[in-house]
Amino acid sequence: MLARNPKCSCWQYQESPPTIQCIIERALTCVTKLERKELSLVGASRTDSGVHAWGQVAHFVTPFTYDSLESLHAAVNGLLPREIRVREISPTCPEFHARFSTKSKIYHYKIYNHAIMDPFQCQYAYHSVYKLNPEVMREAALHFVGKHDFSSFANASHNDRSPNPVKEIFRFDVVEMGHMLQLEVDGTGFLFRQVRNMVALLLQIGREALPPDIIPEILAARDRRALARYALSAPPHGLCLMSINYDTELLKPPAGSPAISFGRIHTVSKCKLPFY
Structure with missing residues (x-):
């Protein structure tokens, strides 16, 4: 890990x-x-x-x-x-x-919603000076939950080899923590920039520039251009891959194997790596 x-x-x-x-x-x-x-x-x-x-x-x-x-x-x-x-x-x-072997992945996207950005959060949260409405964002996020074709929310990537655009989202929560909004999404998998594109649209809805029910319309279009009319991708620095979930049986160490290591105090290795 x-x-x-x-x-x-x-x-x-x-x-x-x-x-x-x-x-x-x-x-x-x-x-x-x-x-x-x-x-x-x-x-x-x-x-x-x-x-x-x-x-x-x-x-x-x-x-x-x-x-x-x-x-x-x-x-x-x-x-x-x-x-x-x-x-x-x-x-x-x-x-x-x-x-x-992955069963699901959980991502968090942090939004700092205040006129003045907390300098200790600037590397880990997107700064929104516009006052956001968490309630309408929650209402909108529910439209993502379930199994959908997310073609409208995926950017093209040369690394993808005919990816399946149908993904299932188990939950999409908007959590308030003072001036911080944390968007938590749990799903079977995500297309290239899918989470950042979903967040970008939720930001527009949170500013009350768009209604929550625009999401089913964009999903149904199955075309990235349908989303591009309303929002661009949210910046990457607010996004964090929090955990990846597997079947617990697969995670059990084989019999006779060494114990799991969670780290310990150590001396620096003498082997040097060339970093550029």
Whole structure:
């Protein structure tokens, strides 16, 4: 399980500028002495640049076993930049796949709704100087719940290979926390920029520039241009991948495997990584 901030690029492997996957692979290859093809590191979600991730999940394989995962955990974190941390390392069964075993994903989008932006929130929340109406936003968000074709809320991506636009959203809550509004969405999966596009429309509805019932109309259009008439994507820095949910049976460590590592105090590894 990984945490990273938006100063780093997206997850998908890329050497220049180095992405999250690239940086973690460098650390793992250094510690395990394996090549990246042997590790076969796979991430659960390909978050785009600028988006936070508190609960990203990835898996890799090794031809050997560990008596303890704590030393591996400490060594990897000792090589990573401070913007990226591995929060947990766990052994898993051969059937587990970080991406294809996913049951649902939870994203949060934070909106700071006040005339003056809190400087301690500026990297993690979108600043809306317009007074938002949380009640109409809640009413509107309910239109997203259920199984829908979200073609109108997806940007084209060269990484997508004929993605299925039909996704199911289990809940979409608007939580008030003082001047902060936290939009929490839980679904089976999301298309490229789908969450940011849904948030952008909810912002317009929260400003009472659009009625809540415009959402079914845009969904029915199944065309990104239908949304573009009313809203652009919300900025990435307010969005955070909070957790990825799996079948609990798949998460059980195999018999005889080492204990899960949640991190410990460690010394910095002597192995150096080239960061650019």
